Amino acid sequence: MTLSGMNISRRKFLAASGGVVATGLVAANLSTLKAVAGGHASAPTGEKGEKHIASSCEMCVNKCGFFAHVVDGRLKKLNPNPKFFKSRAMLCARGNAGAEEPYNPERLTKPLLRVGERGEGKWKEISYEEAFKLVAEKLKEFKVKNENRCSVAFASSEGFQEEIFQYLVQSYGSTNTVRHPTLCLSSVIQGWSSVYGVYPDADLKNSKFVIMFGANRAEAIVTPDTIDFVKYKPEGAKLIYLDPRFTNTAAKADKWFPVKPGTDLAFVLGVINVIIKEKLYDAAFVEQFCDGFADLEAMIAPHTPEWAEKECEIPAVEIRWVAREFAKAAPAAVAYPGRRTSWYVNDVYFRRACAILTAICGCWDAPGGICPKASVPIKNLDPLFPYFEMSDDRIDVASTVKNKLPKDKRSENMPTDSVAYLGEKDGSWLRFRDAIIAQDPYPVEAMIVYKQNFIEAVPNRAKTMEMLKKIKFMAVIDIQMTEVAYFADLVIPESTYLERWDSVHNLAGIWPIATFRQPVVEPVFGTKSMFEIAGGIINEMLKLPELWDDADELEVEDFKYDVVEDIFGKPMEEYIKRQLADHPGAYEQMMKEGVFYLSDQAVYGKTRNPEFRFKTRTGKIELANVKYADKGLNPLPIYAAPRQPEPGKYRMILGRHGFNTHTGTQNNEYLWEIQKENVIWINTQEAKKLGVVSGDYVTVKSSVGEQQVKVFSTEKIRKDCVFFAHGYGRLSPQLSLVYKKGASQAAILEDYLEPISGNAAMHETFVTIAKA
């Protein structure tokens, strides 16, 4: 079988009946792709010899350090960096598979200009210079036409070169940037920050009692937590895991509670209730560091474990047990914050409750508890950019479009036409999109996108397509033909993380470490990095006077010197040297070892100091949030029951796994062969009711779309919900391994909003399922 020139898997197509006499089919030409498995392809450079080069991974957010084993100019393998203590010296499946990325037969190699209709897949190859010129021209065009730089929006995703992309944005002066947090973790950041002023980490290495809520650490890899919760789990420690699904984390847990979706808050309130009623909390800590305890005490009174049991379907005795054990283990007890928390409309309240539980037991900034992140002091260059007159407020702030909230009690007292705490650079994807579609209050007509595949990432794919109709020009910078690239007008290939320099970044946490990237191989296809792309575009922009006429001339001159010359005019190594200038020897260490750190030991207790002011209104840990009260929000995490699917419907829940990152890695053969297609988890008894068995195809339908997907009938999920993995059922034919294979989440998820942080509420969609 040949897929776009690649020969894959030699597994035969065997006659199902299997008899010796039955004639089997021989698929022609089954010999396998020879080029990618390291070692037996010729070096592109003719270079000889072996090298081990330190750099860091970009297959997901964790950025684990590695040594790239390069043989004769070709990357053979990525080996974990033993000094990279943040990831406990490991590389996951994706990190290993990353070695294929530069050689991926379908990666983007040349800038492509659309020549057919959008989405038709007809392109003309152009040079990088032409591409830069075109982008600059377009930036000018929309600025001049709308007299508003905000008519061009900039979307990007997390990564080391995202700051470079932001330099490009600031050189242009649009406020309309939209990033990934509101599809991911903005609610957990908001929830914990509303209590402590910061989004902290959990010290799983020392914790004696851990409650995890759906944060599937065995599969949704976050370093070092994924390693610590299993490998370094202290003797006798307990892991309590709440999830409607029996994930691999559930398999590792001491207790698994298949919590009723959307009711984790009731569970936590029940736990807090016991702890307060039985006076198990850390009175001294509360007294010294917390504010609003009395309010909490009053609010929590009715939320007995018996009450909670009715909501969350976890027995009251278990809730009591958890409460007592948690308090007993404190301060080495963790109510795990989590990361992707784009779950429910009231997600921030739930996260607040976890933070409050942590606070009243004093599990703060102590071994085994929740700790503020520390960092390695790296110099941020923070260059100044000109101030441009022709700019406006962010469209998701300025717009009056209504928030889409599920209709039940949870949505009462929630903001309906704004986001309470909107990240200035992050924006809120769903409001952003609605506002663009409504062109309210001004039109956004162009987008520059850096490796964010929002067609597959943002719920309600049909609506994203509607938004794209308003976008007259879209340029996409990426390494592969993502859906967004496929529907773009201009595609600019970037070098992979293995072929480029990335500046130094501090990975904050309990064990902070700094890392960077250097090319381990030369760009295989002569591609450029975001740094070179941004520099190239800015150079072209400087040739267009219309782009600078609304800024102060002197500021533009400074900008030319500080940014254009001093940053983009020099190699990235210079930038890195400047970042590390305060630490003699750090640059050399970085180049050689791929890491820089001051200590590999955790430091506890800096904030457990009466003098310390938390970054909250009161300077204390706010059990009742003062600012929330000002905004008309509930200062305390008030519970209301979530609406439930009507009979015949199921709640769609999401989750990650360790074989792929979002939608970015499925077309890598080494990962694809682990999981070739996604399957929908349906409880065995429900599957029986639906008349389907594992392997059947079903149609999953919501109010915004439908998808066909293979059934996995299993005991591992509650009866009231279904699940399938992200990243399949793709629209881009140049992701041939997963093109139209399996189902897309974005296609069926409804676009509900969590309006305090602006996060998407992705677990609020109900679907019907029918045999396909």
Next chain:
Amino acid sequence: MSAHDTETKQGMVSAIKSLITFNKDIPVMPLIIIGLVLAGIGAVTAVVVLVKGHEAMYAVNREVPWGMLIGTYAYFVITSTGLAFIGGLGHAFGFENFAKIGRRIVVLATLVLLAGFTQILMELGHPVRMIIWMMLSPNFAAPILWMGVFYSIELVILALELYYAFKAHPTEKDHKTAAMLGFAAMVVGTLATSNLGFVFGSLTARPWLYGVHFPLFLVVSGITAGAALLMLVHNIAYKFSIPEEYKPSMDALAKLMGGGIGIMMLMYLWKFLTSIFTQPIGSYESAMALIAGPLAANFWIGEMLLAVIIPLVILLTAKGSTKKYGIAGLIFMIGLYFTRVNYIVAGQMPVMRKATDGSGVHADLSGLGIYSPSIAEWGIFLLGIGVAMVLYFSAEKFLDLKTPEHH
């Protein structure tokens, strides 16, 4: 060149000429043509396989690494040694009925063996390497090494036997040598056959294959096959009316074949009972795959009906009809093919590791390994059959296979 040499040479030429008889009234031309067509298909397949590689063309896989080709190989070479065994009975042990058809036996044994070699050539990934490294770094513990040794010797013995069988004016000494060769062919053939059984019988990992059953079963069924095939080819050579002078030979072959099937039945009985009684791990799954699993059709129709019941019924009711012997032989030879492949495949169907997620193991819903031959494997099978047909029926057509009278 001396006169003597020339004389010898001329003598040889005339001797060979005397062997070739062009105008024989033997109805084998259509069979030769069919053979050529089959061998042609097979040859084209072989070329494609050599170009594209075995992995791409054969349906054997990680769970079931041995399939139809090993089965076909065994089918041919064991039939050959069965024939040699019968020939040996004639030459060495004075079974006159078999000695009377000695020439045909030797020719058939040799050519069937050659046909078998086509299969192993196409089955092995590196046949040339085999010859080199079996000599340079042999592993004397390995049954396959001995397989190579025994079958090579067997081929040499058969070649010598051929020489003596066709020698124009055999002397008494020649007869003695022929008798010794017949004996040797019998012994080496039996060792070769049972050792081939041991290639499978040595596999402790595969309980169905492991043990003494297959070595013995192969010997018995090989002799049975020899008898069956001889009855078949005589019927073809004599247009299904075998001359009276060979009637006693045919009766003897029929008895041998009937007896062989009888022993095979006994072996089946105990093989299955020991494999099913209290469900021993592995062999139970194999037995059930044959009786009621994916191989059931092949087993009941191919193996039981064609190779056991029908031939036996025909033989028992033949009342001396040599024609019926031929039909029984034909049906048995078809059935026996299933017997060979079934046994080998069944032994590999119980997978070595459970086919759970992530195991990498491919199995059907009942947990058994999956194998059904590919078109290419059928093609190589046709190559073997075609080669056997072309060689043998050409021999019938162009050589005199009638055994000269003893003095």
Next chain:
Amino acid sequence: MSQKKYGIVLDAKNCLNCKACTVACKFENGVEVGDEQYRIWVAEKDLKGTYPNLRLDFEPSQCQHCENTPCASVCPTSATYKTDEGVVLIDYKKCIICKACMTACPYDARFVSEVHHAIEKCTFCYHRLPEGREPACVETCPTKVRVFGDLNDPNSKAAKLLAKHDTYQLKPEKNTRPRLFYIIK
């Protein structure tokens, strides 16, 4: 002189089923993408129990480097052989792909390599050992499920684990005496 005896001690209860080891092995050893092309696997054991009382275990494994080595015994050309340290290797150039070893291996550890055109299987990353590097699967594992070492060296981590814990081996009834030991407690 004490002869080295290499082996792996595994603590499978720490396995996350993340497949880092399987992907690492493919790159380290240039194993092709393909359903049958793998030296190493992480099997999900059957799910035990019914909702909500469930249990799920994983079993990472590979060639057992059997001390009593059926694959080597049946190899006619001695292509499969054992090093002094007990690592079972294949000399690709001698392999004739008769597949006897594949049928002889009770662990389905072998396959026909599309790269080498010979039978291939786990080598304990033998080429890494002289450089003092651990096998790739051992090194990359997040929770370090596998511990590789010289079982004859009482100070090696592997030997210590083996001494301290109850372990089991796969298919002991085949009397292959595997060099992979799974920790029970």
